[in-house]
Amino acid sequence: MKDKMAEDYFAPLAKILSMHYPAAAVEPIRKAYLLAHKAHTGQCRYSGEPYITHPVAVAGILAEMHLDPPSLQAALLHDVIEDTPIDKKTIEQEFGRDVAELVDGVSKLTQIKFENKAQAQAENFRKMVLAMAKDIRVVIIKLADRLHNMRTLSVLPEHKRGRIARETLEIYAPIANRLGMHSFRIEFEELGFAALYPLRYKVLKQSVAKARGNRKEILAEIETTVQQALRNTGVATIKILGREKHLYSIYKKMANKHISFSEIMDVYAFRIIVSSIDSCYRVLGAMHTSFKPVPERFKDYIAIPKANGYQSLHTVLFGPYGVPIEIQIRTEEMDAMAESGIAAHWLYKSVVKGKDRAHLRAQAWLQGLVDMQKGGDSSLEFIENVKIDLFPDEVYVFTPKGNILELPRGACPVDFAYAIHTDIGNACVAVKINRRLAPLSSQLVSGQTVEIVTAPGARPNPAWLNFVVTAKARTEIRQAVKKQKFGESIELGRRLLERALSTLSLRLEDISPENVQHVLNESHFNTLDELLESMGLGSQIPLAVARRLAFVVKEEEEEEEREKQKATQILSKQPLLIKGSEGLVVTFAACCKPIPGDVIVGILSAGRGMVVHREQCQEVVHLHGTPTCIYLSWHEGMLGDFPVEILIDAHNRRGVLAELASTISRSEANIEDVRVRDKDGRYSEVRIIITVRDRQHLAQVLRRIRALESTIRVLRI
Numbered sequence: 001m002k003d004k005m006a007e008d009y010f011a012p013l014a015k016i017l018s019m020h021y022p023a024a025a026v027e028p029i030r031k032a033y034l035l036a037h038k039a040h041t042g043q044c045r046y047s048g049e050p051y052i053t054h055p056v057a058v059a060g061i062l063a064e065m066h067l068d069p070p071s072l073q074a075a076l077l078h079d080v081i082e083d084t085p086i087d088k089k090t091i092e093q094e095f096g097r098d099v100a101e102l103v104d105g106v107s108k109l110t111q112i113k114f115e116n117k118a119q120a121q122a123e124n125f126r127k128m129v130l131a132m133a134k135d136i137r138v139v140i141i142k143l144a145d146r147l148h149n150m151r152t153l154s155v156l157p158e159h160k161r162g163r164i165a166r167e168t169l170e171i172y173a174p175i176a177n178r179l180g181m182h183s184f185r186i187e188f189e190e191l192g193f194a195a196l197y198p199l200r201y202k203v204l205k206q207s208v209a210k211a212r213g214n215r216k217e218i219l220a221e222i223e224t225t226v227q228q229a230l231r232n233t234g235v236a237t238i239k240i241l242g243r244e245k246h247l248y249s250i251y252k253k254m255a256n257k258h259i260s261f262s263e264i265m266d267v268y269a270f271r272i273i274v275s276s277i278d279s280c281y282r283v284l285g286a287m288h289t290s291f292k293p294v295p296e297r298f299k300d301y302i303a304i305p306k307a308n309g310y311q312s313l314h315t316v317l318f319g320p321y322g323v324p325i326e327i328q329i330r331t332e333e334m335d336a337m338a339e340s341g342i343a344a345h346w347l348y349k350s351v352v353k354g355k356d357r358a359h360l361r362a363q364a365w366l367q368g369l370v371d372m373q374k375g376g377d378s379s380l381e382f383i384e385n386v387k388i389d390l391f392p393d394e395v396y397v398f399t400p401k402g403n404i405l406e407l408p409r410g411a412c413p414v415d416f417a418y419a420i421h422t423d424i425g426n427a428c429v430a431v432k433i434n435r436r437l438a439p440l441s442s443q444l445v446s447g448q449t450v451e452i453v454t455a456p457g458a459r460p461n462p463a464w465l466n467f468v469v470t471a472k473a474r475t476e477i478r479q480a481v482k483k484q485k486f487g488e489s490i491e492l493g494r495r496l497l498e499r500a501l502s503t504l505s506l507r508l509e510d511i512s513p514e515n516v517q518h519v520l521n522e523s524h525f526n527t528l529d530e531l532l533e534s535m536g537l538g539s540q541i542p543l544a545v546a547r548r549l550a551f552v553v554k555e556e557e558e559e560e561e562r563e564k565q566k567a568t569q570i571l572s573k574q575p576l577l578i579k580g581s582e583g584l585v586v587t588f589a590a591c592c593k594p595i596p597g598d599v600i601v602g603i604l605s606a607g608r609g610m611v612v613h614r615e616q617c618q619e620v621v622h623l624h625g626t627p628t629c630i631y632l633s634w635h636e637g638m639l640g641d642f643p644v645e646i647l648i649d650a651h652n653r654r655g656v657l658a659e660l661a662s663t664i665s666r667s668e669a670n671i672e673d674v675r676v677r678d679k680d681g682r683y684s685e686v687r688i689i690i691t692v693r694d695r696q697h698l699a700q701v702l703r704r705i706r707a708l709e710s711t712i713r714v715l716r717i
Contacts, residue, residue: 009037013056016063025069029059032073032095039084047155054148055079061144070095071137074102078145081107105138106145139175143184146172150191165195180309182339189248197251204247207261222268222319226327229290230272235279238332243269268319269326273335277302280329284313287327291317294324302334304396304404310338398449405450410469413440417452418473425473426480427454441467459484489536489609490529492586496630497535500546511549519548537609541627578602578612578632586610588642592617595642597695602630641691643672644698648686648705649712652678656710657686663708664690667701683712 010033017026036055043051059075073095080086081103092100150168153161173188194201219242230237245253250264272283280302287293297316305311312330319325330338395407397416407415413433418425430453431438444450460480468474498508516528523540525531534540578586578600586602592614594600602610603620612632613620623629650656657674664671673689692698698716705714 009050009052009056013060013063016060020063020066021069028095029069029072029076032076032099033059035086035094036076036080039080039086043083045152045155047152051079051083054152057148057151058141058144061147062141065140067137067140070098070102071141073099074106074137075141075144077103078106078141102135102137102141105135106141139179140181143172143176143181147184147187150188150195153191153195161195165192168192169196180337182310186246190246193248193251200251201247204251204261208247208250211261218320218323219268222323222325223270225290225320226270226272226287226325229286230283232290233282233286235274235282235286237272237274237283239271239273241271241273243271243326243328245269268323269328271328271330271335273330273332276331280313280331283329284315287315287317287329291319291325293317302330304406306406310334312338395444396446397444398447400449400451407444408469411444412442412467412469413438413444413450413452414464414468414477415470415473416444416450418468418476419470420452422476424452424454425476426460427456427458428452428460429455429458440464486533489533491536492609493532493534493536493540493542496542497532497546497549500542501550504546504550506546506550515549519545522548541604542630543627578634578638586612589613589617589619591619593642593644593689595644595692595694595698596634596638598634600632600634602632604628604630638694641670641693643689643691645687645689645717646702646705646714647717648688648714649679650684650686650708651710651712652682652684653710656684659708659710660686660688660705663704664688664701667697667704669697669701687717 010030013033014026014030017029021029033056037052040051040055045051045054055076055078058078059072062072062075077086077091077095077099080091081088088100088104091103146168149164153164156164168188169192173185173192176182176184176188223240223242227240230240245264250261253259253264254261274280274283294316297314299314302311302313311334312328315327315329317325317327395409395411397405397407399405399420405416405419407419413431414425414428417428417431428440431440431442432451432453433442433444433448435449435451460477462477462481464477465474468477494508501507501511520526520528520531523531523534525534531540531545535542535545586609588594589611594612594614599615600612601615601620601624602612603623605611610630615624620629648660650660657676661671669690669692671688671690675687677685677687679685690701692701702714702716705711
């Protein structure tokens with residue numbers, strides 16, 4: 001009786017297998033089913049059905065796509081590792097390494113403990129990406145697993161339905177789209193939309209059904225006109241299909257473009273399937289001859305395929321009665337690729353070129369994700385980057401050699417540079433768009449030729465993170481900035497330690513390796529570089545580290561205090577030079593805005609490095625003489641523009657601001673910010689932040705402002 005029941009559950013899958021697979025291939029699949037049935041005995045789904053119905057349904061979805069037998073075996077066994085005592089080793093012994101690796105890749109990863117659900121979801125997705133990068137079949141099985149779960153979502157509690165539906169719309173539907181699996185994406189979006197917004201779905205469904213009933217006559221007339229135009233070309237068409245927009249697509253278009261339902265339903269869409277690429281362009285010519293094309297609405301995805309391998313000609317025409325007609329023209333192979341993407345390899349054996357293209361693109365994308373996750377700090381950061389990557393609206397630009405590069409809409413030249421190679425991105429200093437210099441933050445437009453200008457020794461600018469859009473660029477810039485900060489922290493830490501050791505008449509080279517190792521062990525650092533980095537970032541006090549390295553131990557506290565005061569006096573006479581090349585670990589305080597020529601001190605701030613203040617800044621006066629306060633001086637060759645705030649009291653009359661701006665500009669200073677406050681109707685208080693080279697330059701600017709008739713007084717704040 002048990003065997004009979006087991007066969008009953010297997011029957012739907014057996015029927016599909018008998019149509020598409022030889023008998024020899026069916027037996028190993030049946031064997032996997034029997035093991036899964038035995039392992040899941042006694043387990044039920046939320047609906048009360050035996051659990052085995054789920055893996056059988058997943059295998060059925062894949063069998064319809066003609067996936068290879070190992071994939072079907074893995075689909076049947078995909079939950080046994082997590083939910084039953086059977087382990088990976090047992091599966092490998094029974095069915096071979098290939099099936100075991102697939103099952104392991106698809107298995108859910110719920111055993112790991114995380115701080116919150118968002119982190120758990122992100123980490124599971126991250127591991128799924130790594131697994132599917134090893135074998136592309138993993139993602140297809142995972143998508144089929146999610147598809148069946150979505151089809152049976154109605155039995156779950158409302159809060160679970162919402163969470164799973166949102167995850168499907170945010171992650172799984174875009175992955176299916178990225179891999180060209182159009183039919184999966186459509187079903188994910190329809191089911192997700194219905195579960196997440198049931199009322200909106202119901203209203204929209206009723207509206208669409210009503211609108212379609214009113215469109216039948218005009219649709220038939222347009223189809224007749226299109227067929228007549230095709231007959232005139234003499235091209236043999238295989239199919240003409242009326243295309244229906246699915247509900248989620250209509251909903252998104254209404255929400256994103258803020259347009260009414262009637263505006264969307266006024267568009268009539270057709271798909272024309274022909275036998276060859278040559279016929280595609282001939283049909284396009286016939287359509288443009290018969291109907292006027294809408295300007296800038298033609299896209300040639302045959303010459304430039306989408307990232308997921310999709311190919312087709314798209315055009316929008318003015319049809320009868322002035323209604324817009326959307327036409328897609330493609331070959332049978334392109335249609336197969338559009339529907340099934342990477343799965344077309346198994347489903348359509350004739351799609352050889354398409355298969356190669358889709359697989360290469362999918363593998364390249366997955367490898368990019370693997371490279372990205374190596375540099376990411378956390379799973380949440382990784383999943384956010386992937387989301388950026390999964391929602392591209394493509395822009396196609398050219399390299400100087402004429403190669404086409406595809407980037408997401410909104411991409412800038414820095415994204416372009418990193419898309420070519422990480423080293424090009426890191427060394428990028430300027431860009432030429434269509435042979436003219438342009439800002440690195442410019443948004444690229446399809447058809448432009450982009451040339452990156454690099455320089456040896458150039459480094460990424462953290463400000464680029466404000467305008468790059470690709471995940472690769474964002475990850476690489478963060479990595480480079482971390483490395484840069486690490487190196488700069490070590491260099492500053494070394495300079496601070498050498499200076500502190502000089503108070504003890506020592507140099508770093510004089511310290512014995514034993515002493516260095518002793519201090520490293522005490523401080524829980526593995527290497528001297530780690531200790532120096534910690535000092536450069538302000539987390540360790542240089543004077544304290546120097547004393548420990550020299551093993552200067554005083555028993556009496558009073559004498560130790562005298563030694564500290566003596567060392568502080570010595571250090572105040574030997575200020576540390578600020579060269580301007582310290583980079584990210586030395587910052588200039590916004591409160592007092594120091595400029596070259598000012599008497600300055602540095603305050604070590606844990607994690608931030610050293611913050612430079614003017615000596616008399618009220619924020620740091622109380623820290624003078626403490627170990628965290630470092631006496632500094634400016635290097636003679638210090639170059640750069642430094643912000644400084646000035647206060648001007650002026651007569652309130654027309655043209656005062658223009659006069660001030662002109663004077664400051666003639667003084668070779670730049671205005672960064674202006675704030676004006678009316679005092680009593682006759683006088684105005686003007687606060688201006690300008691950039692100057694040093695105190696001498698500032699004095700020159702202030703002299704010229706004082707010389708103006710409208711100026712009452714001017715001073716530096």
